[in-house]
Amino acid sequence: MTSSKYVRSFKRYNLVFSVIFLLLVSGYAGTVSFLEGEHPALLELTVLFVSCMLLLGGVRNWTLRRQITSFMDSVDEMVDRAIHGREKMTHFDETSLSSLEHKLWRYIEINKANEQNLETEKNTIKELISDISHQTKTPLSSIMMYSQLLAETPELSGNTRLLLNEIESQSEKLEWLITSLVKLSRLEAGMITLQSTASPVIETITRAVSHIYTRAESKGIGIQIKCDPLTKARHDHKWTSEALFNLLENAVKYTEAGGTIRISAESNEMFTRIDVSDTGIGIQKEELRHIFKRFYRGCSARDYEGIGIGLYLTQKIISIQGGFITAASEVDKGTKLSIFLPKSKCVNTDRFQTQPG
Structure with missing residues (x-):
């Protein structure tokens, strides 16, 4: 819980306490007045009692607020000193604050x-x-x-x-x-830094297709591209092209002669989506959630050459750029793999999603 949450919580508890305190004091004063009548001295004593109780409650409330504020300021100063390696504030006093500071320093040292x-x-x-x-x-x-x-x-x-x-x-x-x-x-290992810039995805798609076109043509597989030249995404041109090449390589490998591969791209407010669809052998529904694992190969893919690293590498490249990849497939009808690239700077994610076709 952050300090602001502590303050809000304290204010709520203080409000509840104040309301209950006022109700009790008012109830007590009213009850005394009702039972003893309207004697002037009694009324004066009741008013004096209520005033003293309210003053005492106010002083108690102000003192408690000061203590909490002072404690939070001390904790903030203590954390700041620990983070920047400055001299300790409590010097091993036998207090709860000193114990907290010692644990915090131990945690930072271990970290x-x-x-x-x-x-x-x-x-x-x-x-x-x-x-x-x-x-x-x-x-x-x-x-x-x-x-x-x-x-x-x-x-x-x-x-x-x-x-x-x-x-x-x-x-x-x-x-x-x-x-x-x-x-x-x-x-x-973080040895490679991807240079993501907002640029048209058509150039990235074209580069990936150029590396697989000869292989697709030799099998009589047609490649169709549907992409607005103005469609942009924040991505690394070279590495994203390699990720797309891995998808296209699988599409050509698992699609029979005379099949078709379709590539399309469209944008929304947050992501640019690139779909790679084929008319190949497809993937069983229960295997979809495993296909992005390292060295995983499905039952129907074992008759084809490969080691099961292409999709894992693709997923890694896309996730480092803050995107993700989904898969949808149906046996003997084909597979659609969708890459989602951010349109602006975003926090890196390391996830993928699968869904049945």
Whole structure:
């Protein structure tokens, strides 16, 4: 409870006390006058008694208010000193205020120690991620380079060439996995700062589509975009484009040849909504609440290549920018994933919502 709430509560209690006090005094004076008659001396004594009681109540009320105000000022000063590390105010007096100050200092000291430990762990994680990224890229690049050189050898047999192609394919998947995990780790460790600005979303959508268009065209999947060029959202162009690419990649992967992917965007007072809908295999209702978990793959998705990190990464990118993502789907009819991006600066959220189609 804040100090203002304490003051309001005190005023309510004081009002109730004053009303009860007046009723009791008035009732007492009236009863005495009624029982003893209208003797002048009795009336004077009654008036004097009532006046003294009212004066005493007023003094008591004023004193209590002063004590509470003084206590709240002391607490405010004590908290301010503790936060800024200045000299203690009570110097270990045997009072409740001294006990409160001591506990407050202990809490702040523990909190600062925890912050230092977290910062140390964060720096350790940063170094570890950088080492992993550096140490894995070199041998992986060598494997891919040697595979390409071997592929240029004309005397390779058919089976050898097939195996070599498989090595290249798996190396590319491993490179993508390592890159995705490093990106995710950097986001979670706070090593990457997203630069969110209010800008049109059509450019972000177009960039994401350009990276998936060839793959969609090879499967005969049409991509339709419905977006007003003036529709804006506060977002990081590069990272939001990557988040949309992950959604589009899944849409192409889980949509049969000849299907359709629709992308639309519209704004309201608080958010800009970007929908990515497909005509793919869909997601079972009971699995919708799990699809944004790290490495989760639904039953129907296990026949397709993937590791279950794309949607988790997308959700993380969107939530860091203060947005959220929802999912709606129906088996064999398709899936619609909706990204909500804020139109102005807002507090970051880390949530997602799912709902049946």
